[in-house]
Amino acid sequence: MALIKMVVQRLALGVVTLTVVSLIIFLGVELLPGDLAQAILGQAATEETVAAFRRELGLDLPPHVRYLEWLGGIFQGDMGKSLANQREISELIGGRLLNTLFLALLAAAISVPLALTLGILAALYRNSIFDRTVNVMTLSSISFPEFFVAYILILLLSINAGMFPSISNVSADLPFWDRVYRSFLPALTLTLVVVAHMMRMTRASIINLLASPYIEMANLKGIKRGRIITHHALPNALSPIINIVVLNLAYLVVGVVIVEVVFVYPGLGQLLVDSVQKRDIPVVQAASLIFAATYVLLNLTADVLSIISNPRLLHPR
Amino acid sequence: MSAVLKFLGSAPWSARFGLLVIFIYVAVALFAPVLTPYSETEIVGAEFEPWGEEYVLGTDNLGRDMLTRLIYGARNTVGIAFVTTCLAFMIGGGFGLLASALGGWVDQILSRMVDVLMAIPQLIFALLILTIVGTSVPVLIIVIAVLDSTRVFRLARAVAMNIVVMDFVEVSRLRGEGTGWVIFREVLPNAMPPLVAEFGLRFCFVFLFISALSFLGLGIQPPTADWGSMVRDNATLITFGDITPLLPAGAIALLTVGVNFVVDWFLHKTSGLRDDH
Secondary structure, three states: OHHHHHHHHHHHHHHHHHHHHHHHHHHHHHHOOOOHHHHHHOOOOOHHHHHHHHHHHOOOOOHHHHHHHHHHHHHOOOOOEOOOOOOEHHHHHHHHHHHHHHHHHHHHHHHHHHHHHHHHHHHHOOOOHHHHHHHHHHHHHHHOOHHHHHHHHHHHHHHHOOOOOOOOOOOOOOOHHHHHHHOHHHHHHHHHHHHHHHHHHHHHHHHHHOOOHHHHHHHHOOOOHHHHHHHHHHHHHHHHHHHHHHHHHHHHHHHHHHHHHHOOOOOHHHHHHHHHHHOOHHHHHHHHHHHHHHHHHHHHHHHHHHHHHOHHHHOOO | OHHHHHHHHOOOHHHHHHHHHHHHHHHHHHOHHHHOOOOOOOEOOOOOOOOOOOOOOOEOOOOEEHHHHHHHHHHHHHHHHHHHHHHHHHHHHHHHHHHHHHOHHHHHHHHHHHHHHHHOOHHHHHHHHHHHHOOOHHHHHHHHHHHHHHHHHHHHHHHHHHHHOOHHHHHHHHOOOOHHHHHHHHHHHHHHHHHHHHHHHHHHHHHHHHHHHHHOOOOOOOOOOOHHHHHHHHHHHHHHOOOOOHHHHHHHHHHHHHHHHHHHHHHHHHHOOOOOO
16 A cells, blocks of 8 residues: 555656646746747837737737647647748657657667676676776766767778668668668667666665675575575665666667767657757747656656665655 | 875876876866967868878868867867856855755755756756757856756755754854854865765766757857867768767867766765775
């Protein structure tokens, strides 16, 4: 019962957060000096044109009415029209959202097993040359800007070795493996960016447990070190590990923005950057809301999963 | 002086390397006009000249000297990142210490505001605000400083919370000292080590963040030389196997690696923080 109560509490908190986030994204635009119509038409526009345009955009209504209409529209899949090309935003976003999710999932499928394996191995052979090398490499890869990693990969694997295309032009009708092949470099870039953090946390949470008495007991019984780590330490370290994995997935979804721009990948991140450059505010609002909602939901999942996998959190002292 | 040298002598090679890198960057940034053969925005030759005697690292997409812009980039990119981090620390650190010293509803309100700001991914938030108010250096500094101050706030508050409950703080309160005294004379000196380490990490983060925004064309605007936008402007060269565009990106990476190494060592040194048993 306590579990359900706790989870419901977290979910309620998540709904509140999402509402506040949507309010911020909506009200941010209200901070514009003048308003949207003025900003688009510029200083030279006459009073009448601005007023007419305002009516067309529905800007003559009070803010709370517009907010509710905007939010209601989004729930029905209607996000309004782009200012730049008058197309329906839902049409612009639909396919791109799927592409972005595909890329993030591919990166997750590579990075999560890799990070866990490296983390467990580093914990097993800690303070060895392997551990130190992995440590320095991960510390460095955290410090690299994403576009640096991306261009190095392009230079090495695409231009010098010719193994993968440097531009990932995927489309909806591509067969699955072709799609994987074309999005491999961006996925690898994202993997290198997130693996370091996950791996370090896995190593740290396992090593933290190795000092506990029950591990010493297992040691004294003569169980092999590999088995102690996989059978005795890992189950107890699972809660922080799951937490960190999901947090990194949340980071992946946002981290795609830069990687998509480098590889000209037709995803949501690229649309967002293009729209920011064109100051196409409705599209920016819609895309930010989707990114922010995904981020909030994944963080919420991390919260709930860590409660479920660690019964101790149910009874905070 | 000899004590300082001895202290540095005890540092591991990674930390020494980091300190050397930081020192070189600062020197280059300070003496940029002396070190550069041309001026920052001057067009000196044809576009994309190869490396050679006249242009050591070639020229960029508009025919400006690459080496010159790389050196000025140290000044602009690192300078702006440094100012932003300082501002983030003043805002976040100040409010964090205030929240822990006052407690009660001040703490509640500040903490909830930070929770909300942290619920939105930083990059998305920054893009949204830059769309609304437009891109300029002051806007960039303020937006990133405010967004980043949330992280500083969390840390400063958490660290200070453990200090304000100690006896010597209680004594100073009983003595009748004001909140200002408690924050600056009692809490702050004891909260310094983790905050200094955090400053290094935050600097790296802000530095990467500004570079990323510039790379997207939304950060530091031309013609100011800046490493992020230099990568973006010259990226086409990479398709011909030329590594010139990787130099500014490498410059960013090298500095962050250096700072990270120093912070790592500093953390070990000050708190005995170790993850091995």
